[in-house]
Amino acid sequence: MxxxxxxxxxxxxxxxxxxxxxxxxxxxxxxxxxxxxxxxxxxxxxxxxxxxxxxxxxxxxxxxxxxxxxxxxxxxxxxxxxxxxxxxxxxxxxxxxxxxxxxxxxxxxxxxxxxxxxxxxxxxxxxxxxxxxxxxxxxxxxxxxxxxxxxxxxxxxxxxxxxxxxxxxxxxxxxxxxxxxxxxxxxxxxxxxxxxxxxxxxxxxxxxxxxxxxxxxxxxxxxxxxxxxxxxxxxxxxxxxxxxxxxxxxxxSRNNGDPENPFVDLTVGTGSGFDYGTIEEAVDNAAEGDVISVAGKSFKESVTVDTAGLTIAGAGEGQTTIDATNFERGIAIEADGVTVCDLTVDAAGSGVSSGEVEGIFVGDANGFTDENGIITIRDVTVSNVDAGDLTAEGIHIKSYGNQIDGVSIKNVTIDGVNMPGAGANGVKVQADVRNVKIDDTEVKNISGKWSYGVVLTPSSNQQGTPSNVSITGSTIDTVTANTYDGVGVGIDGSSGNGFADPRELSIIGNSIKNLDIGILNKNPNYTSLNIDSNNTYQSVGTIKQGL
Known part of the structure; x- marks a missing residue:
């Protein structure tokens, strides 16, 4: 800069x-x-x-x-x-x-x-x-x-x-x-x-x-x-x-070989040419609707975004990296209309001994305020989520009483969620979360005691179940479990907590491979969902169960 x-x-x-x-x-x-x-x-x-x-x-x-x-x-x-x-x-x-x-x-x-x-x-x-x-x-x-x-x-x-x-x-x-x-x-x-x-x-x-x-x-x-x-x-x-x-x-351009992007409000990097040295500092000083540009380097931190409408734009996947070692989360999005793009979140949960672990978390336990915006996660890699005996997700979207309406996950790679003693999930959509689109995304190398590539599930202590969720043009590859089954897409629940509704899920044009069950529906009351003929399955033990 x-x-x-x-x-x-x-x-x-x-x-x-x-x-x-x-x-x-x-x-x-x-x-x-x-x-x-x-x-x-x-x-x-x-x-x-x-x-x-x-x-x-x-x-x-x-x-x-x-x-x-x-x-x-x-x-x-x-x-x-x-x-x-x-x-x-x-x-x-x-x-x-x-x-x-x-x-x-x-x-x-x-x-x-x-x-x-x-x-x-x-x-x-x-x-x-x-x-x-x-x-x-x-x-x-x-x-x-x-x-x-x-x-x-x-x-x-x-x-x-x-x-x-x-x-x-x-x-x-x-x-x-x-x-x-x-x-x-x-x-x-x-x-x-x-x-x-x-x-x-x-x-x-x-x-x-x-x-x-x-x-x-x-x-x-x-x-x-x-x-x-x-x-x-x-x-x-x-x-x-x-x-x-x-x-x-x-x-x-003369004498200005590294031009400053005039469309951003705040910059993050090392040296006097940047506004802040950490992403969290920039977020804490940003106003609603600001754009934060993050340089291509590694930042060892956990970032909480609680201002609506912020955009955090890195220099590209593999160039801008949030190293979340020793943190439960790489990024927590607690406000509506936030965009995170062009960066990598790595090693969330490594060295952590308590709490649920997420590469990226969307929600707020103190109450999420939905402002009719869309939360966007695009062109992001989430890698090496490692939690030992703690439940972990690459991306976790959860409502705590107040609904979350509108999340877009596009061109995202989730590579590696490892949890030998508990549940491992590539993407978990939980409780009253509505209008979620997962497009052109790759979820791979998910392993745990039980494992899902993508799962819709209720919560034991929150109301509601996910609605209007679609998975389109994506790949779910290599989901394994050491005790139960490795599942590509799951509609989860239990008699005590209730069940997610398979009618609220569309699975269109995806590639599902190298796992035990392609699509698993645990809801005993409804047995149909929108699965089109363009989904492909390779090295899958059971393509559909409970449907």
């Missing part, structure tokens, strides 16, 4: 970004070229020279030839201006594209793309067909931008992000499978450093954008966001709307 930065902060970006409206059941985008020569350097530490950012944009939509109130446009944004993209009457099968061409006049520079406000869904009331499939509710029919936070449109729209070569050709970024608009803008909230030379034969790693002699000359790559609402999407999106912003920021 260099001290030679231009002192631009996320709060300045938030203050400078233009507000953008959304019309109908569509998507809106505002783009702002925030840092021109005047805006970039006034009241900052570097004042010489010029660096002027322009963003040319082109937008389109395909709606099967139907005339709607959609608004697309082409143009150039500079200074505090904003462009708009409004798509009305969106139907399954519609698609579109946004292309942005950043240009830095006079000097080369680093270009970041991010989102100052992320994505916002609106329910806008419900038609009768939507009520039949979506019980969330919110807002009023005929009123736009009502029922904030209750809509599903951003999670239904699929996106692909590409670099576009001004000389011809394009290159896809590392787009995950089933990459949604919600996923993209959750990532953009913490900013992304664009590569100014991303094509074959170019230098490896992000490079500065080449300078342009004039605002009409395009020397660096463009960024393309293609979107599609799949034809398979059902009535749950009727009347919904979504709004988002895309913001570009340019920083000088």
């Amino acid at each position: 260099s001290d030679d930065n231009i002192n631009l902060s996320r709060r300045k970006i938030l203050g400078a970004t233009a507000a953008v409206g959304v019309a109908g059941a569509g998507a809106g985008v505002g783009t702002s070229a925030l840092f021109s020569d005047e805006e970039s350097f006034e009241d900052n530490s570097i004042t010489a020279g010029e660096l002027d950012l322009y963003v040319e944009y082109q937008t389109s939509v395909t709606q099967d030839g139907v005339s709607t109130a959609s608004v697309t446009a082409d143009g150039t944004i500079q200074g505090g201006e904003s462009g708009q993209y409004q798509i009305a009457d969106v139907k399954p099968g519609d698609s579109g594209e946004l292309q942005f061409d950043p240009k830095i006049v006079d000097n080369s520079g680093w270009v970041f793309v991010g989102s100052a406000n992320g994505v916002t869904d609106y329910e806008n009331g419900q038609t009768e067909p939507e009520e039949d499939v979506d019980g969330s509710g919110g807002g009023s029919l005929g009123s736009s931008e009502t029922g904030q936070g209750a809509g599903e449109l951003s999670e239904a729209i699929q996106v692909t992000v590409k670099y576009n070569d001004p000389n011809g050709g394009e290159r896809e970024l590392n787009n995950p499978s089933d990459y949604t608009l919600a996923d993209l803008f959750k990532e953009l909230e913490s900013g992304f450093l664009l590569d100014g030379e991303p094509f074959s034969g170019d230098p490896s790693g992000p490079q500065p954008y080449p300078g342009s002699p004039t605002q009409s000359a395009q020397n660096g790559p463009g960024v393309v966001i293609e979107w599609e609402l799949p034809v398979s999407v059902g009535n749950e999106i009727q009347s919904d709307a979504v709004g988002f912003d895309v913001t570009f920021a340019a920083l000088q």
Whole structure:
């Protein structure tokens, strides 16, 4: 981290970004070229020279030839201006594209793309067909931008992000499978450093954008966001709307080889260029909605996040590591709307002699306050959870009286939960926890006295059981037990505590292998759940039991 930065902060970006409206059941985008020569350097530490950012944009939509109130446009944004993209009457099968061409006049520079406000869904009331499939509710029919936070449109729209070569050709970024608009803008909230030379034969790693002699000359790559609402999407999106912003920021590259991300509020690392030396210090000093950027190093600590809306973004799995040796938990998420991404949590429970052990815990024994947000754990590795004779989980989500509504686990690897004297679980969802999505996740090497890859279970001292839980596109591999069975997915319970409900679980398109029982249902009252034909089983003793 260099001290030679231009002192631009996320709060300045938030203050400078233009507000953008959304019309109908569509998507809106505002783009702002925030840092021109005047805006970039006034009241900052570097004042010489010029660096002027322009963003040319082109937008389109395909709606099967139907005339709607959609608004697309082409143009150039500079200074505090904003462009708009409004798509009305969106139907399954519609698609579109946004292309942005950043240009830095006079000097080369680093270009970041991010989102100052992320994505916002609106329910806008419900038609009768939507009520039949979506019980969330919110807002009023005929009123736009009502029922904030209750809509599903951003999670239904699929996106692909590409670099576009001004000389011809394009290159896809590392787009995950089933990459949604919600996923993209959750990532953009913490900013992304664009590569100014991303094509074959170019230098490896992000490079500065080449300078342009004039605002009409395009020397660096463009960024393309293609979107599609799949034809398979059902009535749950009727009347919904979504709004988002895309913001570009340019920083000088000369004498600034390690640019500071202007989309973050606080930084964690070693040395004078960072705000804090530990993650917990940064969390304790953060405000609601802040983004914390954590350097690529190992931090020996346990982190408790009790401020809503925080994002903790590491430098990547295997680069930023929380070493939880001698701690019961690596991370405890006790507030709603928190995002943890791009890091590793390792060795939780090692050296611990009492208490339940978790790599990541979601919940609060003193009372969780659900604020209609989504807790997101993505691009995270949880490894080597080792608790001896204590029950342990890679990720544990538990309600203590107050419900937890909305948890997304995506592109996560849980590798190694070892508990020879008690229960070992890759992911445990417990008590009144609702709307949990486990997508594109790998759970492997789980071993204990009894073991589950993923388990839904009641609690002996808390009310409720998990509801609306889905496991999609994931792998559960090598779950073993020394006394009972190693189970891929379990619906657990007992006559004394009650049972989880298999009807509240969907298991779709997963690979389950190297274990005793693929799917185990202990509930004697209900014997059906949503298991599609695309699940595969390999080296499984019994594929289904209790179903």
